[in-house]
């Protein structure tokens with residue numbers, strides 16, 4: 001059984017279809033990134049998965065519990081960790097008091113271990129917290145009862161690059177222990193480092209669900225080559241050259257063809273320098289799906 005199964009999930013706010021017949025499944029033990037620009041409908045999906053809002057049509061099952069079945073969902077909640085977009089807290093409580101309260105509700109056996117990795121100032125009042133500190137406190141509470149599934153709304157917003165990397169390492173280790181992670185983001189490059197698959201939502205509709213490695217493999221490589229004599233794409237005469245641009249002896253292109261053919265064509269030139277890299281994942285998506293964000 002999948003960890004999350006979304007079937008025809010639809011949510012209308014008046015005339016706005018925030019979620020429009022969404023269908024996708026998240027397997028146990030995977031990290032799934034839910035991506036889309038602002039207002040695409042990510043939080044709306046998450047609120048329905050957590051049972052905070054009921055679908056207009058369709059449904060979803062979370063660890064087997066139908067989100068329309070309050071009793072089933074209530075029982076399942078102990079096995080779910082949740083990080084909302086905005087943490088709700090009483091402004092006068094300290095981080096420690098907040099965690100005590102959360103631990104009393106759902107358990108907190110991994111609290112100390114998590115506080116070694118994520119370091120909010122526990123004795124300060126949460127209203128004095130920076131965005132990043134609030135986010136770290138939220139991450140600790142989402143994982144401290146050792147849930148099977150964790151659902152997070154933009155967990156990396158506000159984290160500095162080092163903490164973000166620590167968070168990615170932590171998520172991968174959790175995945176390797178069999179946990180399922182579903183989280184939203186609007187920055188594709190950020191999730192590329194950690195997600196197994198990504199789903200892209202735009203204007204309430206699911207544009208695609210992709211395996212990240214496969215997508216990057218299809219997206220080819222970014223080639224920069226500096227030759228003594230200027231190059232043109234036609235000179236090379238190789239299939240799979242996209243977005244060719246050259247200035248003087250410096251040519252750049254995305255390559256999705258056969259490397260033997262490319263190297264045979266290049267072997268006939270004097271090469272001053274060459275670089276072959278993974279392209280930015282943003283470029284790969286633009287190439288396949290166009291559009292503005294994501």
Ligand SMILES: Nc1ncnc2c1ncn2[C@@H]1O[C@H](COP(=O)(O)OP(=O)(O)OP(=O)(O)O)[C@@H](O)[C@H]1O
Nearest residue numbers: 013016018036037038039040041042043044045186
């Ligand atoms: N309670 C509500 N009442 C009316 N419209 C809403 C409500 N909540 C969300 N919407 C609308 O539904 C659409 C999807 O919003 P949602 O918050 O799910 O997007 P999002 O992808 O999470 O965006 P962001 O990245 O900005 O958080 C938007 O057009 C938004 O204005």
